[in-house]
Amino acid sequence: xxxxxxxxxxxxxxxxxxxxxxxxxxxxxxxxxxxxxxxxxxxxxxxxxxxxxxxxxxxxxxxxxxxxxxxxxxxxxxxxxxxxxxxxxxxxxxxxxxxxxxxxxxxxxxxxxxxxxxxxxxxxxxxxxxxxxxxxxxxxxxxxxxxxxxxxxxxxxxxxxxxxxxxxxxxxxxxxxxxxxxxxxxxxxxxxxxxxxxxxxxxxxxxxxxxxxxxxxxxxxxxxxxxxxxxxxxxxxxxxxxxxxxxxxxxxxxxxxxxxxxxxxxxxxxxxxx
Amino acid sequence: xxxxxxxxxxxxxxxxxxxxxxxxxxxxxxxxxxxxxxxxxxxxxxxxxxxxxxxxxxxxxxxxxxxxxxxxxxxxxxxxxxxxxxxxxxxxxxxxxxxxxxxxxxxxxxxxxxxxxxxxxxxxxxxxxxxxxxxxxxxxxxxxxxxxxxxxxxxxxxxxxxxxxxxxxxxxxxxxxxxxxxxxxxxxxxxxxxxxxxxxxxxxxxxxxxxxxxxxxxxxxxxxxxxxxxxxxxxxxxxxxxxxxxxxxxxxxxxxxxxxxxxxxxxxxxxxxxxxxxxxxxxxxxxxxxxxxxxxxxxxxxxxxxxxxxxxxxxxxxxxxxxxxxxxxxxxxxxxxxxxxxxxxxxxxxxxxxxxxxxxxxxxxxxxxxxxxxxxxxxxxxxxxxxxxxxxxxxxxxxxxxxxxxxxxxxxxxxxxxxxxxxxxxxxxxxxxxx
Numbered sequence: 001x002x003x004x005x006x007x008x009x010x011x012x013x014x015x016x017x018x019x020x021x022x023x024x025x026x027x028x029x030x031x032x033x034x035x036x037x038x039x040x041x042x043x044x045x046x047x048x049x050x051x052x053x054x055x056x057x058x059x060x061x062x063x064x065x066x067x068x069x070x071x072x073x074x075x076x077x078x079x080x081x082x083x084x085x086x087x088x089x090x091x092x093x094x095x096x097x098x099x100x101x102x103x104x105x106x107x108x109x110x111x112x113x114x115x116x117x118x119x120x121x122x123x124x125x126x127x128x129x130x131x132x133x134x135x136x137x138x139x140x141x142x143x144x145x146x147x148x149x150x151x152x153x154x155x156x157x158x159x160x161x162x163x164x165x166x167x168x169x170x171x172x173x174x175x176x177x178x179x180x181x182x183x184x185x186x187x188x189x190x191x192x193x194x195x196x197x198x199x200x201x202x203x204x205x206x207x208x209x210x211x212x213x214x215x216x217x218x219x220x221x222x223x224x225x226x227x228x229x230x231x232x233x234x235x236x237x238x239x240x241x242x243x244x245x246x247x248x249x250x251x252x253x254x255x256x257x258x259x260x261x262x263x264x265x266x267x268x269x270x271x272x273x274x
Numbered sequence: 275x276x277x278x279x280x281x282x283x284x285x286x287x288x289x290x291x292x293x294x295x296x297x298x299x300x301x302x303x304x305x306x307x308x309x310x311x312x313x314x315x316x317x318x319x320x321x322x323x324x325x326x327x328x329x330x331x332x333x334x335x336x337x338x339x340x341x342x343x344x345x346x347x348x349x350x351x352x353x354x355x356x357x358x359x360x361x362x363x364x365x366x367x368x369x370x371x372x373x374x375x376x377x378x379x380x381x382x383x384x385x386x387x388x389x390x391x392x393x394x395x396x397x398x399x400x401x402x403x404x405x406x407x408x409x410x411x412x413x414x415x416x417x418x419x420x421x422x423x424x425x426x427x428x429x430x431x432x433x434x435x436x437x438x439x440x441x442x443x444x445x446x447x448x449x450x451x452x453x454x455x456x457x458x459x460x461x462x463x464x465x466x467x468x469x470x471x472x473x474x475x476x477x478x479x480x481x482x483x484x485x486x487x488x489x490x491x492x493x494x495x496x497x498x499x500x501x502x503x504x505x506x507x508x509x510x511x512x513x514x515x516x517x518x519x520x521x522x523x524x525x526x527x528x529x530x531x532x533x534x535x536x537x538x539x540x541x542x543x544x545x546x547x548x549x550x551x552x553x554x555x556x557x558x559x560x561x562x563x564x565x566x567x568x569x570x571x572x573x574x575x576x577x578x579x580x581x582x583x584x585x586x587x588x589x590x591x592x593x594x595x596x597x598x599x600x601x602x603x604x605x606x607x608x609x610x611x612x613x614x615x616x617x618x619x620x621x622x623x624x625x626x627x628x629x630x631x632x633x634x635x636x637x638x639x640x641x642x643x644x645x646x647x648x649x650x651x652x653x654x655x656x657x658x659x660x661x662x663x664x665x666x667x668x669x670x671x672x673x674x675x676x677x678x679x680x681x682x683x684x685x686x687x688x689x690x691x692x693x694x695x696x697x698x699x700x701x702x703x704x705x706x707x708x709x
Contacts (some may be wrong), residue, residue, distance in 0.1 A: 041471065044628055046670070057669075058668065063471045064473075082665075085631065085665035089630050123638065124652070148630070169627070171633060
């Protein structure tokens with residue numbers, strides 16, 4: 001066990017866990033974008049930076065393991081300044097299309113923009129835009145909304161088992177795209193929709209059909225599914241509008257197959273867990 | 275300050291640079307080459323080699339200036355994994371061209387240094403990661419490695435000892451970011467050149483998840499001299515904290531640009547005026563970047579001050595860094611805003627796009643600077659670029675973000691009036707031109 005001090009609060013945590021988990025244990029909130037418990041930390045988004053006493057630079061909470069006697073500050077002025085800076089960088093190119101975005105109200109970026117975003121933009125240049133690429137009839141890619149957290153790439157590589165999407169170009173022109181033929185070719189491809197923290201990858205069949213806050217979210221499963229996917233149905237006016245994985249605290253419980261996600265919109269197919 | 279003959283610099287790393295034909299192994303061996311490596315492998319213990327390099331005070335010449343011996347000692351002794359020594363020949367820092375000369379004219383001193391380094395850390399595999407644009411140099415090094423294999427300098431039981439060492443040449447594909455050691459390792463593994471998070475450090479988990487040491491060309495080329503003449507022999511040059519000699523590649527508007535090897539701790543002013551011949555006729559220096567484009571730039575007054583000596587500490591005193599030793603000289607005919615715009619365009623172009631502040635910030639910096647330079651800046655935008663630079667500085671995975679931020683911060687601090695002139699008059703200062 002390691003004794004650490006987080007924001008003046010003494011806490012005893014298991015040796016080797018990261019600062020992020022140590023802080024979560026005592027209910028401290030550290031925002032994250034690229035961090036997902038399924039993968040090793042990537043450290044791309046830099047939003048989870050915290051100050052560690054004795055280290056001159058800010059450290060990313062998702063990657064640094066706690067050591068005995070560490071003193072961590074998660075909400076002092078310097079940390080908040082860094083978060084605001086990262087939020088500003090993420091938002092300079094982000095389109096202001098929350099009113100028509102399907103992710104709206106489930107969007108991590110939206111939540112954090114309320115919390116740490118600036119009211120006034122200082123960006124006077126033209127916003128970066130990407131050409132539209134058609135990803136078939138399942139996934140809608142809106143690259144302009146992307147925050148480059150690369151969770152979808154990690155998911156494709158590590159869990160879907162196909163290296164079909166990745167970063168193209170570099171610098172601020174970096175584009176998350178499919179390598180060949182603009183298709184994410186996998187039985188599990190729909191899960192990139194659930195893992196995307198913003199509205200860059202959305203469900204094409206759900207598009208513009210209903211707002212998320214109008215949906216009744218019901219857990220369900222389909223007896224015919226060979227994978228026995230644990231899904232959550234979004235029901236509005238007696239109709240299934242969308243099928244997603246069950247998401248608890250921002251993390252999927254498990255992946256669901258494309259068959260469940262895109263092909264079964266009849267309530268008779270499902271057994272509801274009510 | 276070190277007493278030194280400014281007109282005729284002494285040579286350690288560059289000892290063979292003027293001798294024709296040193297790229298051939300026969301000529302190199304005639305001059306006593308590979309003798310040191312053979313003696314070290316036959317008679318020294320690996321720990322003693324590391325100890326000797328530690329004592330010599332040799333610091334990494336790639337930019338960060340970390341103690342080489344200390345870095346080598348971080349390799350875990352009891353690890354069952356293979357160990358690797360990688361030479362970072364991806365010299366792509368603007369204004370730096372010192373390693374190129376070693377690769378081109380004296381590749382065997384690098385190979386000898388790598389043999390010694392590999393023996394010290396227990397590596398049987400070595401890689402030279404050479405910059406993609408160095409086509410000619412890659413050929414020279416490749417020929418040198420092939421010859422070395424034929425001579426028995428590399429391969430099995432090298433130099434008639436019982437040590438095996440294989441050396442491979444790997445050509446990069448032209449990305450600046452791959453000069454950063456973890457991005458270099460990723461690139462060497464065949465992946466996209468993205469820096470990794472630290473910890474774990476490469477000495478514990480590097481190439482192929484095995485303990486790896488990445489050293490600069492100049493660092494490794496200095497190792498044979500240290501082992502031949504001992505740590506004390508090397509410490510004859512330089513200062514207490516910055517031992518030995520350093521290669522400085524001087525470019526820009528100066529009379530005698532080129533690569534110079536000088537002992538550390540000498541006067542920067544005298545170096546610029548006596549060794550490099552001073553400014554062009556009728557001009558004077560305006561700003562100087564002493565360590566490759568990634569370090570803060572300093573004004574003429576700071577560069578010529580008494581305390582600005584050519585070592586790690588001396589440059590720190592005037593608010594900049596030694597870096598990789600690429601001196602870029604701007605004289606009074608240069609528009610600083612334009613110069614800064616060029617630098618920030620480079621960083622915006624070379625940012626790998628992995629982490630947020632650098633990906634978004636470098637592009638933003640360039641766009642704002644481009645507008646200011648072209649007379650379309652707003653009065654509040656001088657503070658804006660400093661603020662963007664401050665927000666990038668220290669918040670990125672690798673030092674590329676810092677490198678993009680420091681020149682902006684220092685240029686605005688030292689030459690603010692020029693930025694203001696651009697905004698009020700919509701043009702460059704009179705007498706300055708666009709280069």
